[in-house]
Amino acid sequence: MPLLPELRRRWQAWWTRRHPRTDTVRLDHRRLYILPTPSGLLYGLLLVCLLLASINYQLNLGYLLTFTLASAALVALHATHATLSGLQLQVRPGEPGFVGETVELELLLQDDTPGRGWRHPARLGRHGIEARWRDAPQSPLPLVWPDDGSPTLPLCRTLHQRGHQSLPPLELSSRFPLGLFRVWTLWRIAHQPLAWPAPEVDAPPLPRHGGEDDAALTSPDRHALAAPQPEPGDDDGVRPWRREDRPSQVHWRRSARSLAAGGGLLVRETPPPPPTHALHLDGNSLHHLDPELRLHRLCAWVLEADRLGLPCQLSLGSLHIPSGTGPGHRRQCLDALALWSPT
Numbered sequence: 001m002p003l004l005p006e007l008r009r010r011w012q013a014w015w016t017r018r019h020p021r022t023d024t025v026r027l028d029h030r031r032l033y034i035l036p037t038p039s040g041l042l043y044g045l046l047l048v049c050l051l052l053a054s055i056n057y058q059l060n061l062g063y064l065l066t067f068t069l070a071s072a073a074l075v076a077l078h079a080t081h082a083t084l085s086g087l088q089l090q091v092r093p094g095e096p097g098f099v100g101e102t103v104e105l106e107l108l109l110q111d112d113t114p115g116r117g118w119r120h121p122a123r124l125g126r127h128g129i130e131a132r133w134r135d136a137p138q139s140p141l142p143l144v145w146p147d148d149g150s151p152t153l154p155l156c157r158t159l160h161q162r163g164h165q166s167l168p169p170l171e172l173s174s175r176f177p178l179g180l181f182r183v184w185t186l187w188r189i190a191h192q193p194l195a196w197p198a199p200e201v202d203a204p205p206l207p208r209h210g211g212e213d214d215a216a217l218t219s220p221d222r223h224a225l226a227a228p229q230p231e232p233g234d235d236d237g238v239r240p241w242r243r244e245d246r247p248s249q250v251h252w253r254r255s256a257r258s259l260a261a262g263g264g265l266l267v268r269e270t271p272p273p274p275p276t277h278a279l280h281l282d283g284n285s286l287h288h289l290d291p292e293l294r295l296h297r298l299c300a301w302v303l304e305a306d307r308l309g310l311p312c313q314l315s316l317g318s319l320h321i322p323s324g325t326g327p328g329h330r331r332q333c334l335d336a337l338a339l340w341s342p343t
Contacts, residue, residue: 021190027087031185034081040180043073076178079124083174084183087111096194099162103193105155107131128176131155134169134186159195162295162338166192196299196334203300206279241265278323279305283316291342299337306330316340
């Protein structure tokens with residue numbers, strides 16, 4: 001029937017307008033919803049039965065008990081609603097991560113409602129608050145409200161695909177104090193965590209010039225480029241022996257004097273020659289690979305070049321990032337790969 005899709009579309013449009021995406025929200029009566037729980041429905045049925053029995057048998061004590069329990073339920077209704085009313089919610093973005101990893105956001109709750117004591121909306125305290133993602137209702141995150149400040153709650157999400165991730169609605173709920181009613185709110189967070197493409201496992205060595213047919217760096221060359229600098233305090237041209245050093249690198253004359261003095265073996269140390277050019281990580285040369293596989297390999301090469309401290313430039317389609325090194329350049333390359341589109 002065409003009526004059902006139209007009603008569903010109107011409902012979704014109304015719900016989207018009522019809950020716009022934002023990184024800060026204050027909870028008031030327009031954003032809070034409250035309904036009786038199954039225990040609350042059973043409690044109401046009990047009150048009806050008590051009232052009918054009191055009317056039928058003209059029991060004055062039955063009236064007293066019925067209206068006393070009804071008054072307790074009415075107080076619980078307002079107390080449950082006040083548990084979330086007046087809260088200020090703010091999300092603090094976390095660092096980007098690779099696809100398949102978990103990114104952590106920080107939820108900050110502030111109570112900026114003026115007044116204290118019986119004039120305060122949450123006069124019975126803010127207890128029993130739980131936060132959960134709308135698409136994972138079986139994984140609630142309990143929130144403990146401290147006495148000395150505003151609470152924070154880590155929110156973890158697994159990154160399933162590269163690029164910006166749209167977060168599902170976050171639900172905060174409470175059944176405090178008696179569990180007869182449940183108050184909840186839905187918050188659509190505007191922040192979109194960024195997911196980098198996962199690096200390829202056992203990726204080929206770094207290309208020397210960037211072309212697929214160019215000679216790749218062999219393992220000895222890579223170790224030579226990554227050779228550690230002489231440690232402070234060592235003699236000129238030598239350093240202490242390490243497990244990966246070859247016997248031909250040992251400086252036997254100085255090692256003999258060092259061993260006689262109670263020291264250890266010494267190894268000739270020569271500073272690595274500076275690279276004559278920057279690495280060119282050219283994704284266009286990987287035309288035989290699927291576009292997503294190109295991103296995985298380029299990501300692995302960017303991480304390897306950053307680990308070795310080698311300057312590199314990145315090209316893929318219309319994307320071009322000039323040569324550079326350091327955490328800032330690494331972040332720029334990974335962000336560009338995460339947001340790259342083949343069109």
